[in-house]
Amino acid sequence: MEVLKIATAGSVDDGKSTLIGRLLYDTKSLTSDKLEAIENKSKQRGYDYLDFSLATDGLVAEREQGITIDVAHIYFSTQRKSYIIADTPGHVEYTRNMVTGASTSQAAIILIDARKGVIEQTNRHFFINNLLRVKDIIVAINKMDLVDFSEEKYNEIKASFETLMTKRDYQDQQITFIPVSALKGDNVVNESANMSWYKGQTLLEHLELLDSDDIYNRGTPRFPVQYVIRPKTEEFHDFRGYAGKVYGGDLSVGDAVVALPSQTKSKIKEIFFHDELYKTASRRSSVTITLEDDINVSRGDMLVKADDLPKIEKQFTATISWMDSKNLTNGNKYVLQHGVHKVLAKVDRINHKINPDYSGIDDTIDALGMNDIASVAFKLNKPIFFDAFKDHRTNGSFILIDTQSNNTVGAGFIQ
Amino acid sequence: MKGDTSTINPLENEAIYIIREVAAQFEKPVLLFSGGKDSITLVRLAQKAFYPAKIPFPLMHIDTGHNFPETIEFRDRLVKELGLELIVRNVQDSIDQGKVKEESGKYASRNSLQTTTLLDAIEELNFDACIGGARRDEEKARAKERIFSVRDDFGQWDEKNQRPELFDMLNGQIELGQNVRVFPISNWTELDVWSYIEKENIEIPSIYFAHTRATFLRDGLIWSSDDEVVYREEDEIVEERLVRFRTVGDMSCTAAVLSNATDIATVVKEIRNATISERGARIDDKRSEAAMEKRKQQGYF
The missing domain is CATH 3.40.50.620 (HUPs)
Structure with a gap:
């Protein structure tokens, strides 16, 4: 079964939760007990419609305030695919949640209230999904019922979003516009009887037809070693297997590889998934690899093809999304986790802050606060083996960990 | 290979x-x-x-x-x-x-x-x-x-x-x-989970499959009758029913569902068409939202 992870972005009251609720309802994914709970709660609150947002807002504080605080995950499936929706809140102060949600998604839905059009928030939602290189973007122009299902209004909003698109870095992103009414169910799962002027797909049709192989950003194969398997049993006495997930591309038996950082050469001898041997380890699969030669490889090392080395360096510049209330300043030290590899990193220089709404940069700052995005130069105590984020979404990203609180305080995308 | x-x-x-x-x-x-x-x-x-x-x-x-x-x-x-x-x-x-x-x-x-x-x-x-x-x-x-x-x-x-x-x-x-x-x-x-159990042919406890069990009804749910563990009012009458369990929790808070699914393929089919969520049969979650x-x-x- 194909699995598609989708991030959602919308401002408060754009109807994001309602849209997700509608997707669940129209795909018959809501069970009768959940539906009953929604019906009761809606009635209790005096609504004359079903408040589908009640299906997703999980925490007490969220139900009390009627807002979404944290990333929630919602699941539904069709005959064709399993869908995982990361429901991320849209307030200004929650940039960190949006970055988080987008980082694991291959597609994103950006919601726009048809009455309000493209607003400052929309710029941010698009900026983040573009920064994170989410391949497929659906711009859902919602609440069409409140603008009389007007084609003119839709075209107007589409045109102003297209202006925004000219500013993006990541040009390969696929962008689709769909006019919807989440509340009434137009063009979400079912076609709209009210907008015969719209000839495109409904939201679900679009998702169903996405080729999941295509929307995973490709790169060259990288195999970070997670764990060394040494059974030391009689049958597998000399077995030394490297367990990990393959990223970017495929690795096959017989491939000439180099282990990093030692730069020792060898060839792939076997590829295991559980007790079965395979000829090729496809990207995104969790396999165990053995090598022809007995070389020293441990957790955090990386196997790559001999003719396709990543950069091996102790300094680089990255775009940072800061996620902690304690500021990032020059000279601060953090644990940098790049995949499964950890090193110590020192902030060498904050180059400039990047306004996450395409309004330019600010090079006068000397500290990063929560939700800031900036270009920062780092120095490391040991080299890491990386690619630029634009070439490799996995091998070009890292997280920063506070050495005292142990919290994940930032995400980085190597330039 | x-x-x-x-x-x-x-x-x-x-x-x-x-x-x-x-x-x-x-x-x-x-x-x-x-x-x-x-x-x-x-x-x-x-x-x-x-x-x-x-x-x-x-x-x-x-x-x-x-x-x-x-x-x-x-x-x-x-x-x-x-x-x-x-x-x-x-x-x-x-x-x-x-x-x-x-x-x-x-x-x-x-x-x-x-x-x-x-x-x-x-x-x-x-x-x-x-x-x-x-x-x-x-x-x-x-x-x-x-x-x-x-x-x-x-x-x-x-x-x-x-x-x-x-x-x-x-x-x-x-x-x-x-x-x-x-x-x-x-x-x-x-x-x-069920599809995986089916594909991998994983063995699971027998209570996941339909069996005849002494049960009683409460709040629209079917409870296993075990006088030592599950409290039962006198007017809650014990009857034999063909049931299976969707979750295996504490006996005192896990209700059964009517089912005649005796093998994994039928269970998967049943789950696919289920209209009640899995935890709908867990009274511990019904205590409050x-x-x-x-x-x-x-x-x-």
Whole structure:
């Protein structure tokens, strides 16, 4: 079964939760007990419609305030695919949640209230999904019922979003516009009887037809070693297997590889998934690899093809999304986790802050606060083996960990 | 030799990756095993993650003493067959030590009492990571939980202060005294679990399949009649019904469903067409809309 992870972005009251609720309802994914709970709660609150947002807002504080605080995950499936929706809140102060949600998604839905059009928030939602290189973007122009299902209004909003698109870095992103009414169910799962002027797909049709192989950003194969398997049993006495997930591309038996950082050469001898041997380890699969030669490889090392080395360096510049209330300043030290590899990193220089709404940069700052995005130069105590984020979404990203609180305080995308 | 690994379920790849991260990042992990289908699935995934080596951590069962006997038989057999270490800690001991008080009345259950026993066991045995079979699709508060979920010294979950999880990167750095709950099948749905059990031909306890059982009705749910464990009013009449269980929790809070699915393929078909959610048959969640969130804050698994 194909699995598609989708991030959602919308401002408060754009109807994001309602849209997700509608997707669940129209795909018959809501069970009768959940539906009953929604019906009761809606009635209790005096609504004359079903408040589908009640299906997703999980925490007490969220139900009390009627807002979404944290990333929630919602699941539904069709005959064709399993869908995982990361429901991320849209307030200004929650940039960190949006970055988080987008980082694991291959597609994103950006919601726009048809009455309000493209607003400052929309710029941010698009900026983040573009920064994170989410391949497929659906711009859902919602609440069409409140603008009389007007084609003119839709075209107007589409045109102003297209202006925004000219500013993006990541040009390969696929962008689709769909006019919807989440509340009434137009063009979400079912076609709209009210907008015969719209000839495109409904939201679900679009998702169903996405080729999941295509929307995973490709790169060259990288195999970070997670764990060394040494059974030391009689049958597998000399077995030394490297367990990990393959990223970017495929690795096959017989491939000439180099282990990093030692730069020792060898060839792939076997590829295991559980007790079965395979000829090729496809990207995104969790396999165990053995090598022809007995070389020293441990957790955090990386196997790559001999003719396709990543950069091996102790300094680089990255775009940072800061996620902690304690500021990032020059000279601060953090644990940098790049995949499964950890090193110590020192902030060498904050180059400039990047306004996450395409309004330019600010090079006068000397500290990063929560939700800031900036270009920062780092120095490391040991080299890491990386690619630029634009070439490799996995091998070009890292997280920063506070050495005292142990919290994940930032995400980085190597330039 | 097979061709390529592209057809392997992405959820399976993800779970194996997570389980390997636990073994690599923690000193003393444990797999919380209830004998239910989710934890049985975890055991299979852990086997796959470390083949040809053995699973490098023990299993632990927090036994409420109110389990279905079929589950305990199954548990002991599985552990023996796979040569795994099993640790059992009993809720009864926590009751005897006066640490928790047995609930009384119509809805009495030992389900929430498990928390104390679990936290004591974590402290006693110095576990720094507990792998569990919880899934985000089960319940709304669970939908917000991270894959690596940090618990403080008191075992508590601070839902408003969770670590962001980006890409595949899992941050397991903790202080002494803290521990991490790990949920490798976070992104699986009930149907995903059942489909996997079918595909892998995994053995599960017999109570998951249709069988005749002495039961009574309450609040529209079907309860197993066991006078020692399940409180029953006099006017709640015991009748034999053909039923199966969708979850295997404490007997006192797990209701059965009418079913004639006697094999896994029929069960999968039944789940596919089910109109009631899995936890709809768990009375512990019906106590209030925020029941799960409250229990999790207190350290419940």
